[in-house]
Amino acid sequence: MSKYSGTPANRLIVSNQVGMRSRSSISQSGNTSGFSKDYEEFASLQLDKPLEGELKTSEEMKRHLFDDHFEGRPIERAMHLLAVGEEVQKLSVIRQLLQLIQADEQGCMQRVFPKLQQALNTASTEFHIETAKAFATILERRAISNHVFTQTFLPSILYHIDNRDQVVSNAWLDTLLEVTELLPVDIIRHEILHIAISKGQISQSVWHRVAACKLLGKLCTRFDPHTVKKDILPVVHSLCQDVNEAVRASICSELHHVAKGLPAEMVKPALIPILVELGRDETVQVRVEATETIVHMIPFLSQEVLKVTIIPLVKKICEQAVLAMDDTLVMVARQFGSLCLGLENCFTPSEKLWMVTYYNSMSHLGIPSHGAKKDVYFASHNMDRINARCVECRQLCAYNFPAMSKFCASNSELLEKLYPSFCDFATDPYYMVRKTIGCGIHEVARILGSNNRIVKNQVMTLLWDNMEEVLMGVVPHLGRTIDLLITSGVLGQEQDGATAELGRGLLQCDKTIRDKTHNWRLYTDFITQLESIVKCLPSDYIYTHFVSLMFDKMHKARALPCRLAAARTLLVFLRHNLKNNQRQEIRARIQAEFCMSSSCYKRMLFLRLCSIAREIFSRSYFKEHFFFLLLSRSDDKVANNRLLLVRQFPYLKSMIVMPNERKYLQTLETCIRNMAASEKDKDVTAELRLSVARLDKTDTLTDTPNMPTLEDIEDKKKFDEEIKLANMVPRPGAAIGILNAMDARRGAPQKPAERPTNYASGGGAAQKAGPASTSTQSKDSVTAGHTRVVSHSASSSHSATPSHASSTGSTHPSAPPSGKQSHMSSSSQAVVPKKPHPTFSESNSQIPSQGVQARFTQK
Incomplete structure (x- = not known):
């Protein structure tokens, strides 16, 4: 027997290799050559033996111990840890800084905070990030007054946003943006505004100008229109014409904040020419930000500006995106629903038709001509056949289909043109497109109302899908979708064809989840959603096909939530069953089984x-x-x-x-x-x-x-x-x-x-x-x-009951x-x-x- 066989790690290895056989029987076995080789290789690792240098020295042990005089003195303990503690101990002090201030504000500000400022000069990146979060939390919880925060914490924040480490600088910039929303306007005007303006000058580095863009956008939401127009707008114009594309993209993403701070009559002359120029920028990054900014600026623009300027600009961006097939196309697909709904009242009928046609073209990008349904996973070996950008566009179009349904709901002609894209989403080669349309199909049913006939077929198609991810999108809202189809008259007791198709689809979906997945949460959710079929499927049909199915799940389902869901659904079926003998049969099976x-x-x-x-x-x-x-x-x-x-x-x-x-x-x-x-x-x-x-x-x-x-x-x-x-x-x-x-x-x-x-x-x-x-x-x-x-x-009052009623119980007097x-x-x-x-x-x-x-x- 090996000398390592007695260690816990090797005992675990042996037990995993041979199950219930003992180590001695293994060593005595004749056919152990392969096992002995593997065993010796694992044993040589000595997993349970301490590594050299792992043991702490006495000095290191003392560093992690505290004297008794620190008990009940959190301020002294925090100062000691910030001075000589390990990194993890210093982080614990930062995470408890709010509690220290709430317990003893004066002592913390006079003794702990100076030590903290000294530690920041040589601190790690993680220490800076935790400190920045702690400063923002202190002001958010109002642990100290605005005056004290301005005198102590704000100078440290403004100092460290110039840190050479960009991760550290970003952390402090995020903190500055948070405190800008919480501090009074006067403090912001005197302490922060001049810094934002100075960082936006062309002489500053690119990172400083990008930071200035974010600061100026946040400041526009706090200042009055006069201050925005006088102090901030000139710097914004300068940054929009910056030579660096990152700066132009950054300030473009803040233009809707600037529009919010300006008076309504100033938005058109001050920002629209800049927005049009950025929308036609030669750089993809800038055009992407301009597309998103247009969506955010629609509420601040007049009808005239939207009709004359914004709609032509949107059409131009869309046309260029299809030709270039760059990231602008992805952003257009992501924001297309918001664009259509935001500009709905400004579109002419021909422009609405153009938008729907363009949406249909995006919905079919990259689909193979043969139309064969084959699952293609993102970034898999099959992606050489389908471009990832086209797949993402189709998925985003599927995400926006509820918005497009609302856009076309009042026009049957547009709705009919939209229907082919809906069908293609449900049968798309890429499974995430099918999942996305499945996640929103209940919203489509809610929006269309009486036009839900176009939804029913796609619901049935998705129920027959064999991909777990697709069913995870459809099943959670299946009951709501069925209810909406019943309300609109598409499903019901009188609709035999649609009801039969629904029943077959549900049974197939149950078979797919049961046989091809191991997702008990999905299975539980599906069983729960079956409660809604009592409103549309006949009682006999439910009794024949679904009651026995629920009993089978109660007997054989492995997960307890599945069995409980089946029990609940069975009781719902029992409550809505219309035949007395079938109700008796269900209750008898519950009792017997x-x-x-x-x-x-x-x-x-x-x-x-x-x-x-x-x-x-x-x-x-x-x-x-x-x-x-x-x-x-x-x-x-x-x-x-x-x-x-x-x-x-x-x-x-x-x-x-x-x-x-x-x-x-x-x-x-x-x-x-x-x-x-x-x-x-x-x-x-x-x-x-x-x-x-x-x-x-x-x-x-x-x-x-x-x-x-x-x-x-x-x-x-x-x-x-x-x-x-x-x-x-x-x-x-x-x-x-x-x-x-x-x-x-x-x-x-x-x-x-x-x-x-x-x-x-x-x-x-x-x-x-x-x-x-x-x-x-x-x-x-x-x-x-x-x-x-x-x-x-069997009381005497029942003895006078007719013979046929004595075997079935009492009868309600109203019957x-x-x-x-x-x-x-x-x-x-x-x-x-x-x-x-x-x-x-x-x-x-x-x-x-x-x-x-x-x-x-x-x-």
């Missing part, structure tokens, strides 16, 4: 599902279908599950209405007493004590009419919606219509929209199944908790008689399962003998 599961993780998911159900359903619905089922988990074998249950006790009590629902309270109290008597886990016991204390402070609801709270109003709204959904009848043939539309898309012959029939054993049974199920449409939603509660036990609904049985019920799973409501008649409540009573 999760509440009564042999897996502790699935039972835990059920407990979390109940917490979500409290948010989605009304109190009455929750108490009828989840209350006793939730309490049945009090005897769970896993302590963590019992812990989750105990935490829900106060919420369960808060939804009980007294005295009509005394049985719920008695069952809850019995459950708590049994757990208190038998619980052995210390964490559950401690949480149970806390829950009991919260229960004492939690009041039950009462039947007496009181002023309703916001929670009561929201619960009443949920209850009314549940009653409405329970009494709704599905549209006949909706699911078959969608299937026919799907077949038509695939080229198959359409099936006639026949009325669905019931496949029950025996004709008489089949005829009775329809009325029984439809007459109990409102079984899931009982009356409001403040007025009436349905019993969960129509079953005889009047018998003619709707075939249309409201597509398929009646031969052997339906037992539901909780159906098993409630047996509760006194073997149900959940009976177990609590027996205990």
Whole structure:
């Protein structure tokens, strides 16, 4: 065995190489030549052995220690560190400078600040950057007065902006620009203005003139128009004609600040000729800045100036950019939406058409003629085929498409010309273009409104995309997009073709995310967005294709957020399902596969599902279908599950209405007493004590009419919606219509929209199944908790119920008689399962003998 095998690093290496095999077994193995070679190479590194010179000497150790007399004396400690401390210790003093000033301003200014000024003369770049940030923070927090700051900190800032290190100089210049916004105008006039003017002279270096441009632009926002016109404007004119392109570009980027400081009548004669000249500059950098400055200056210019001067200048810049294919084209693409919206009221119809045509030409730059869809990554080996600048232009055009949609929304002709670019964005060879249009497609749908028909096809195209990045742009706003398409009438229960296409796209998107990505956050977001399909997809279609999908995710999804999102979406599907037998089936599966599961993780998911159900359903619905089922988990074998249950006790009590629902309270109290008597886990016991204390402070609801709270109003709204959904009848043939539309898309012959029939054993049974199920449409939603509660036990009041209702629970009094609904049985019920799973409501008649409540009573 090697002499290095006992070190921790080598033990880790050995364990990684051979797993659970011991080092001795490896050394005794015959086939270890390759491993021994690698092992010796790693062992020779001696990763856990201290390097020579790594140990600190006694003097170095003393330097990092403090005497006892520094305790409670932060000023002396800061002075000591600034004098003899290491770099990291000095930085800690700078980061605590604000606290030192707030604790002892006079002592800090008289003793620490002089030491700090001395340290700055020989300090590192990082020390300068931290000090500059600290000075700006001190003034921003108003830790000292403006007078003290002007006398002490401002001279240091003005001195260090001339530092030879450009990084240091930039840091101090940024600090000076920040304090310029905070200091009074008089101090700026006397302390800073003359410095900015002097640095803008032609005799100064290029860096000083560039700094002067930034300072003058900031000063224009603080001074009155007279001062700007008299003192600053001449220097601005001089800098605009500077021989250096960096200076011209810098002052060009500040012209909109100068325009803000000038009176409106002075902007045209003072700045427009300069702006036109800079827009036609021979240097790309200057033209790029001029393009951006035009966008910022539009609010300060009159309609006449915009029509006569700015629009021709913009068209000229655009034409030159396409011919030169330089960075100006990228800036034009970036600002094109702002240009169109800013100049919208000044354009003539022909000029609007010209802008849309130019936008379309930029949107197709660099696209291969064959149009084959192939992902091309930026700066990859395929970029020799597509120019990076063209790709960036297309991406920026996709980013500006919502703005262009708003620009063309009032003109159907322009909107029609814009549509080809929209289609090309969704199928662009470069994936980032598709992602960009996907990120903004909900904005396009919001802007177009009734014209959303052009959005639907591109949404479907993006849902079929196989790139994770593209789906990351589409999925977060998918629910909002679907809602907007529903509002505009593009999607809906009556739109079978569009609805079928949406369903197929969503299923394909789910398959892509599940099989081709490992992004559980994206998967969670997608599952959450599926809640919106209840507004447009038929209930039968959702039950057939998406309910089973949610159950599958609850069983197999690896990430807990995915399973929780699937549980929430499943409950939303349950709430909006229009068929009683399907609702019973969903609840029965929840009970059998999760509440009564042999897996502790699935039972835990059920407990979390109940917490979500409290948010989605009304109190009455929750108490009828989840209350006793939730309490049945009090005897769970896993302590963590019992812990989750105990935490829900106060919420369960808060939804009980007294005295009509005394049985719920008695069952809850019995459950708590049994757990208190038998619980052995210390964490559950401690949480149970806390829950009991919260229960004492939690009041039950009462039947007496009181002023309703916001929670009561929201619960009443949920209850009314549940009653409405329970009494709704599905549209006949909706699911078959969608299937026919799907077949038509695939080229198959359409099936006639026949009325669905019931496949029950025996004709008489089949005829009775329809009325029984439809007459109990409102079984899931009982009356409001403040007025009436349905019993969960087989009491005498239920013995007089008709035989077909005794198996399905009580019927809401507002529901129509079953005889009047018998003619709707075939249309409201597509398929009646031969052997339906037992539901909780159906098993409630047996509760006194073997149900959940009976177990609590027996205990």
